[in-house]
Amino acid sequence: MKPLVREYLSQIGRRGGAKSRRSLDPETARSMVRVREARRAFRQYRAQCFWSYRPDLVIGEPDVAWVARELMKHGGRQAWLKGKSLCR
Numbered sequence: 001m002k003p004l005v006r007e008y009l010s011q012i013g014r015r016g017g018a019k020s021r022r023s024l025d026p027e028t029a030r031s032m033v034r035v036r037e038a039r040r041a042f043r044q045y046r047a048q049c050f051w052s053y054r055p056d057l058v059i060g061e062p063d064v065a066w067v068a069r070e071l072m073k074h075g076g077r078q079a080w081l082k083g084k085s086l087c088r
Contacts, residue, residue, distance in 0.1 A: 031061055034086060038067040041082050049074040 024032075039059045042050055049070050050057075059067060064086055071083030 034064050035059065035061050037082075038064045038086055041071060041079075041086065042067055045071060045075055045079050045082070048076070049079060 042057070042059050046053075046055060068083040068086035071079040071086070075083065
């Protein structure tokens with residue numbers, strides 16, 4: 001490998017390992033995680049709790065509370081626990 005290429009790759013690796021390039025405030029990061037978990041729960045418990053909704057329904061931040069409520073109302077113990085964790 002040429003010295004310039006090796007040096008360039010070394011710099012990129014150092015910068016990427018030091019810290020992420022994306023800077024999110026903690027509240028936005030938590031919100032993104034809640035939406036991701038709500039989408040995952042919607043797919044996982046679709047047959048049990050969300051059978052009357054479109055399978056390709058897009059879950060956004062305003063829908064997280066709805067997903068949690070439906071999980072806790074129509075699901076079993078595991079679904080209830082997942083809904084409770086989304087309510088935090």
